[in-house]
Amino acid sequence: MCVSGTLVEKLHACAAAGFDGVEIFAPDLVAARESPEEIRALAARLGLRLDLYQPLRDVEGVDEAEFARVLRRAEATFALTERLGIDTVLCCSNVATATIDDDETSAAQLRALGDLAAARGIRIAFEALAWGRFVDDYRRAWRIVELADHPAVGVCLDSFHILSRGHDPAAIRTIPGERIFFVQLADAPRLSLDVLSWSRHHRLFPGEGAFDLVGFMGHILHAGYVGPWSLEVFNDTFRQTDVARTAAHAHRSLRWLEDAVARSDAALGGLRMLPDSAAPSGVDFVEIRAEDTSDVEELLAQAGFTSRGRHRTKPVTLWTAGRARVVLNEQHARDLVPHLAAIGFEVDDADAVSRRVDDRRCIRLFRRTYAAEEPLGAVVAPDGMGVLWSQAADAGEPGWVAEFEHGGAHVATGVVGVDHVSMTQPWHVIDESVLFYAAAFGLRPTSVTDVPGPQGLVHSRVLASPDGRVRLPLNVAPPIVAERGGEAAHAQHIAFLCADVRELARAARRRGMEILPIPDNYYDDLAARFDLDRALLAELHDLGLVYDRDGDGEYLHLYTRTVGQVFLEFVERRGGYDGFGAGNAPVRLTSQRADGATAGRVRS
Amino acid sequence: MCVSGTLVEKLHACAAAGFDGVEIFAPDLVAARESPEEIRALAARLGLRLDLYQPLRDVEGVDEAEFARVLRRAEATFALTERLGIDTVLCCSNVATATIDDDETSAAQLRALGDLAAARGIRIAFEALAWGRFVDDYRRAWRIVELADHPAVGVCLDSFHILSRGHDPAAIRTIPGERIFFVQLADAPRLSLDVLSWSRHHRLFPGEGAFDLVGFMGHILHAGYVGPWSLEVFNDTFRQTDVARTAAHAHRSLRWLEDAVARSDAALGGLRMLPDSAAPSGVDFVEIRAEDTSDVEELLAQAGFTSRGRHRTKPVTLWTAGRARVVLNEQHARDLVPHLAAIGFEVDDADAVSRRVDDRRCIRLFRRTYAAEEPLGAVVAPDGMGVLWSQAADAGEPGWVAEFEHGGAHVATGVVGVDHVSMTQPWHVIDESVLFYAAAFGLRPTSVTDVPGPQGLVHSRVLASPDGRVRLPLNVAPPIVAERGGEAAHAQHIAFLCADVRELARAARRRGMEILPIPDNYYDDLAARFDLDRALLAELHDLGLVYDRDGDGEYLHLYTRTVGQVFLEFVERRGGYDGFGAGNAPVRLTSQRADGATAGRVRS
Incomplete structure (x- = not known):
């Protein structure tokens, strides 16, 4: 959702801009004329990994009758994900149907979803939305994932949901890196708007806003995360601008961030860093x-x-x-x-x-x-x-x-x-x-x-x-x-x-x-x-x-x-x-x- | 500030749209090539009353040294207002320099300003800004005006500042109508943005937003107010659109409001009301x-x-x-x-x-x-x-x-x-x-x-x-x-x-x-x-x-x-x-x- 156009246009633009992989956002696929198998084959030809399918919503903290409906939806989502050849599905914390504010219940439900996913070789990444009904803090999402204790259940960390709420990202270091299944990055201007509108309309690419993404990524790398750095930038403008140009712009933000993170902490290895040059004098x-x-x-x-x-x-x-x-x-x-x-x-x-x-x-x-x-x-x-x-x-x-x-x-x-x-x-x-x-x-x-x-x-x-x-x-x-x-x-x-x-x-x-x-x-x-x-x-x-x-x-x-x-x-x-x-x-x-x-x- | 253009363009457009009068907003006059006397003469030729000059800021709740500076600024403002032939100046509650959170102090300072104004035949209308440092509620502004007890000191009521904060407008009825020196109207969409940004960028004309302006004006008329109904609509769009067209649009909103207020309460006299016609069937x-x-x-x-x-x-x-x-x-x-x-x-x-x-x-x-x-x-x-x-x-x-x-x-x-x-x-x-x-x-x-x-x-x-x-x-x-x-x-x-x-x-x-x-x-x-x-x-x-x-x-x-x-x-x-x-x-x-x-x- 960072760029405009149809799914096929987006894939071409992301490949041309130098991305290694992309997430597939459900509404893009639903609106596409191409079958999941065609999308998978196109991505393969373009050299793009399909890293994640999202979202599967409102899965935890629900009563039994509702959870039966969740399992039916999840089964369809996992089947689709398998057709796409994707191994990770993003589940965001419940905003609509949760009625049970209990970590054990949510953990048991994620565990059941983990079983369903694992049967197809898929894992689920649980993310706390900043406006989740009961789970709106990444530390609580991680506690539930820890309780679920299932190899196919981990967390997804999104900088917007964490930094917009002012939550301290330092506790990320206490999460074992292999349990962080996915990382999503967005910057944002400081606004005193409600967090949902802020998130849906005003996210920015790293380096354009007010968030400390360098510090954020430092914590994640110190935790031992080695997966993709993905951008999830909902922005009213980028939804309209030329897809190829915005994809290049997005990629530039990640290269800037990688370099800045490497420069911020010599202990962080494996990052591409350029010899420094000062700003113009x-x-x-x-x-x-x-x-x-x-x-x-x-x-x-x-x-x-x-x-x-x-x-x-x-x-x-x-x-x-x-x-x-x-x-x-x-x-x-x-x-x-x-x-x-x-x-x-x-x-x-x-x-x-x-x-x-x-x-x-x-x-x-x-x-x-x-x-x-x-x-x-x-x-x-x-x-x-x-x-x-x-x-x-x-x-x-x-x-x-x-x-x-x-x-x-x-x-x-x-x-x-x-x-x-x-x-x-x-x-x-x-x-x-x-x-x-x-x-x-x-x-x-x-x-x-x-x-x-x-x-x-x-x-x-x-x-x-x-x-x-x-x-x-x-x-x-x-x-x-x-x-x-x-x-x-x-x-x-x-x-x-x-x-x-x-x-x-x-x-x-x-x-x-x-x-x-x-x-x-x-x-x-x-x-x-x-x-x-x-x-x-x-x-x-x-x-x-x-x-x-x-x-x-x-x-x-x-x-x-x-x-x-x-x-x-x-x-x-x-x-x-x-x-x-x-x-x-x-x-x-x-x-x-x-x-x-x-x-x-x-x-x- | 409801419309675009220079002050002269605005005056022509407001007259053509059917307004009886206008407020003069200081930045418009400062940027105008025409002298205050020329503006006064032009308004007279166009048949427009100049109803108010605004704003005089940060006047109350200050220490003595600062109040000396306030008096110097006020003297210059009143002199200018006199040149314009305007008899009312808007003073908004202090946002920047107030250090004394005390109604008696503020009242004494408004009283001193009232003396200064009255010497030139001018009155001041004190308005609580929604983001005032100490005074952010019209009820407190009225208390201070009551304490000031000066014939040249009254209140200005602005629907945005009152309704955006969720303050009950019913207490307006307890203010004697002759002490309400001015009324400013703006509608607005429901936003959970900070009230300053909401006010500065997203106000709307009556009938376009979510505020109950019909009820608001009802309270004001019941209080006995007989002065102008003025529009104060800060809006990023209307600042850009054609001045004549936006002035007509603004005037339409007041006619709609007057009719709706008249229809809402048969006890309110003196309003222009049309025979009713239902919406299309x-x-x-x-x-x-x-x-x-x-x-x-x-x-x-x-x-x-x-x-x-x-x-x-x-x-x-x-x-x-x-x-x-x-x-x-x-x-x-x-x-x-x-x-x-x-x-x-x-x-x-x-x-x-x-x-x-x-x-x-x-x-x-x-x-x-x-x-x-x-x-x-x-x-x-x-x-x-x-x-x-x-x-x-x-x-x-x-x-x-x-x-x-x-x-x-x-x-x-x-x-x-x-x-x-x-x-x-x-x-x-x-x-x-x-x-x-x-x-x-x-x-x-x-x-x-x-x-x-x-x-x-x-x-x-x-x-x-x-x-x-x-x-x-x-x-x-x-x-x-x-x-x-x-x-x-x-x-x-x-x-x-x-x-x-x-x-x-x-x-x-x-x-x-x-x-x-x-x-x-x-x-x-x-x-x-x-x-x-x-x-x-x-x-x-x-x-x-x-x-x-x-x-x-x-x-x-x-x-x-x-x-x-x-x-x-x-x-x-x-x-x-x-x-x-x-x-x-x-x-x-x-x-x-x-x-x-x-x-x-x-x-x-």
């Missing part, structure tokens, strides 16, 4: 692409960037200021308006990153490179953007800068470097993007915000390197905005850190920069909210700067007008300010919308 | 429209419907079976595939329905009608479908049937009538549709289901008349499916009730009907789930019928192949079966998808 460059990048060049020149010239073999130019490098690419860009096409990271070990992206099956991006040019590693992010990496230079500028000719020399300016790069993601891609940057580049999700704009809420998640030198706020446009396309659906921006943003604003204005107009009411509100120095307030108002405060930290920033899909932001951080001025985003969104409506007239 | 007809409706005619003929001929002035034909009437319309339908274009209801008082739809500002639909023809009332539903109504005939067929010529005579068949009509709605239209059918036709939302299909979950809500004779399951296609368009995004079906669906299936098969193929695995599963008679199971399998059971009730049904966007269903209800076979929908969805992939080939 900085942003090497950002690349904006368009048929005509002149409007961006104008903005950069107004902000005091230096034109470093044209690439010696491509219609590409470079602009720099401090450690910030902006590449403008007009290659094969017919009809394209300015948009963020790529980001480059500085890394400590470029080869290690290359091995990591391949291990995580990221899609390599071809970039035309001549022999005398520096080859950079490159992959495609889920939203289609290029992500490149290269060895951080020991000092000064990276080697590839020398490929640009006829430009000015590097000069010091008030711009320090890239502060953050913000990208709008389609709503059905955001989770995949989070995992992509985590699994391939070691970035970690930090904060989550919802920003109200005039056309809906913009959901925002920030990915950052541990030292905070690379920060990528990923925004999700409201679905109707996204459906209509247009600027707001794709809005991206690059924020540059400045030593003194007021100085930069004054200089930029002298050079004619059009700063996004901010309404007067905003400054009245600022005066009411903060006890600001009057002269500073007047200057902010005059320059079109916006302001935020967080504890002792302060954030002064300005937005340029939008060019194509991109705008630039210039920011100054004072004290320990660590945010992105989210409180100012509603005003920005409204002003951008109003500005978009008049921009054609103003600029024509 | 039945489905008069369904209309399918297409450039060429032959494929539908073929299905109807195979199912035993009688062709009643062609309309005497339009390219429209009529088919009937029992009380089921299907109109096929080829008028102005170039390039359109068969789709459900309209539904007709039989009503007890057609004039009363006409007055009701006009009162609720539904959009009238023009239908070409000649003098000698029966004029039917017609409006456009939110999804674009036509909804018509006419006086139920005392006996026999309605008068408009006589307008069809050259057809056969009415004959008895195994079809009894229309069982239900199912329509797929865009996800951002479903709430509006629910209110439309409730406010205009007296249908009520009954059950809610999520059906897993191969391309995502299909969310389904059923609207029904109180006696169940009209039933409309409304489905919401998964957003990606909807975005791509195509059949699944628009799937509609008409289900006909049969006395004996096996008999109908046998006859239809003899006449060559293609029934949707159901996989063999389904019947194996049926045998495992239910203790079905073997002969019956074999017959179901042979005929392609599906089966459901609910207590003692049984449901046997079959689906035709899809023609354009429409398929037909034939159902037999046994015992008290009251559902729609939702358990069979996943198999249907998967089979339809597989069938769609091969249908072109099969039918060409």
Whole structure:
């Protein structure tokens, strides 16, 4: 149920994504035109093991009359499982028909089911659902299995059912590994929703949510479990997305998890682990692409960037200021308006990153490179953007800068470097993007915000390197905005850190920069909210700067007008300010919308 | 915050929708380019009162140093409110800075604020937020206001904050009406989400959710409140939808509520109430429209419907079976595939329905009608479908049937009538549709289901008349499916009730009907789930019928192949079966998808 499509489509996608095996979920088989024998044969041809059939529901804690019906259902399920060639059936704890809250009774009933299953060479894995009527804790499920004392009866451990309830997973280590028949993994965001809805709609792949799956798998491996790591991710989005792509995404989450588990505890053997490479130490460059990048060049020149010239073999130019490098690419860009096409990271070990992206099956991006040019590693992010990496230079500028000719020399300016790069993601891609940057580049999700704009809420998640030198706020446009396309659906921006943003604003204005107009009411509100120095307030108002405060930290920033899909932001951080001025985003969104409506007239 | 857009767009939309006044929400004003004086003048020109400014947050239960800051903020807010010409400011209970859990302290602070406000002719309405730190219950908010004992300090009552916490609204009657300064209304679905997220994302307009707003308003009116009924609906969808349309939808919800409140208690005076008209007593007809409706005619003929001929002035034909009437319309339908274009209801008082739809500002639909023809009332539903109504005939067929010529005579068949009509709605239209059918036709939302299909979950809500004779399951296609368009995004079906669906299936098969193929695995599963008679199971399998059971009730049904966007269903209800076979929908969805992939080939 992690992916969309028919059972046959799912099997093909899982095999292509690199999975060794799959579970068969009953509703998929019931709806399939193919017989169980055809499914078995197809899986065999694709090299996929069929590891488990599920679920057999509401089997224990029932009275005798009901148990007779359970045995009839179980017999049919085991017969079907045998036709599929599967040796393990998942039984989840009773939610509907249980009337007897007694471990001995449940154990006796599991024992009887174990006899029935064993006659066909099948075993049953008993799982405590978080919302089970009497059994909702894996420790109780294990006690019942222990009491049942039948070789064909073991437990299934599902991270969601255990971690969503806040149950301590450490007791897993007390279960003999061979009695853990199966392990199901799901991550999830922290939600205070009822556990059933949370489970059915909002599970995520490992690495995308808030659960400690590394610790969870550590306990399971310490218990001696050697079986499959299976994903059971009910999620409204993944049910709709392309099956092949979601299967690859799912597989990437398991490779990330295996590596992280191996790294977490040297005592755990038998896991595939790659040589470590740290997260990027900085942003090497950002690349904006368009048929005509002149409007961006104008903005950069107004902000005091230096034109470093044209690439010696491509219609590409470079602009720099401090450690910030902006590449403008007009290659094969017919009809394209300015948009963020790529980001480059500085890394400590470029080869290690290359091995990591391949291990995580990221899609390599071809970039035309001549022999005398520096080859950079490159992959495609889920939203289609290029992500490149290269060895951080020991000092000064990276080697590839020398490929640009006829430009000015590097000069010091008030711009320090890239502060953050913000990208709008389609709503059905955001989770995949989070995992992509985590699994391939070691970035970690930090904060989550919802920003109200005039056309809906913009959901925002920030990915950052541990030292905070690379920060990528990923925004999700409201679905109707996204459906209509247009600027707001794709809005991206690059924020540059400045030593003194007021100085930069004054200089930029002298050079004619059009700063996004901010309404007067905003400054009245600022005066009411903060006890600001009057002269500073007047200057902010005059320059079109916006302001935020967080504890002792302060954030002064300005937005340029939008060019194509991109705008630039210039920011100054004072004290320990660590945010992105989210409180100012509603005003920005409204002003951008109003500005978009008049921009054609103003600029024509 | 009920609607999208800038403040100016919102004011225009609210005026056009018929509102008398609006609240001004601070973030809207802060982001507006217009000065407070311009907003005030625009509202005056549009005939909109500015009834309230909100919010002033975190004012009470604070220490002295913090209260000094509160007074500074309040002074700025009151000054702004005065510029807007507004006389009431909403203060919500403290969530962030309260440290003193003492009613006397809070009362003293509200009293001081009351003095400050009164100096400008302003009053403050204190509201208990459901997640207030110390004050989270309207009864406590009222106690504090009573203690404050200041003519400029009263309470604001918000249905969400009261009903979401399960607080008994009856105590509202003990508050003197003149001390209730403001009333905010929101409905909401029952969710077990934390109350803050529930409030911020999932509120609904009155009539769309699960709250008893009729009872709530009854208490408020009995208390003697005579002020505005305001809507405060935070909803992720309405923030995105067209502002004019959502404002009209919002206004419709208040008209529905006013009428329902008036009807609930004859002692409540001063409310606008219409003469009552019952919900429809039945489905008069369904209309399918297409450039060429032959494929539908073929299905109807195979199912035993009688062709009643062609309309005497339009390219429209009529088919009937029992009380089921299907109109096929080829008028102005170039390039359109068969789709459900309209539904007709039989009503007890057609004039009363006409007055009701006009009162609720539904959009009238023009239908070409000649003098000698029966004029039917017609409006456009939110999804674009036509909804018509006419006086139920005392006996026999309605008068408009006589307008069809050259057809056969009415004959008895195994079809009894229309069982239900199912329509797929865009996800951002479903709430509006629910209110439309409730406010205009007296249908009520009954059950809610999520059906897993191969391309995502299909969310389904059923609207029904109180006696169940009209039933409309409304489905919401998964957003990606909807975005791509195509059949699944628009799937509609008409289900006909049969006395004996096996008999109908046998006859239809003899006449060559293609029934949707159901996989063999389904019947194996049926045998495992239910203790079905073997002969019956074999017959179901042979005929392609599906089966459901609910207590003692049984449901046997079959689906035709899809023609354009429409398929037909034939159902037999046994015992008290009251559902729609939702358990069979996943198999249907998967089979339809597989069938769609091969249908072109099969039918060409």
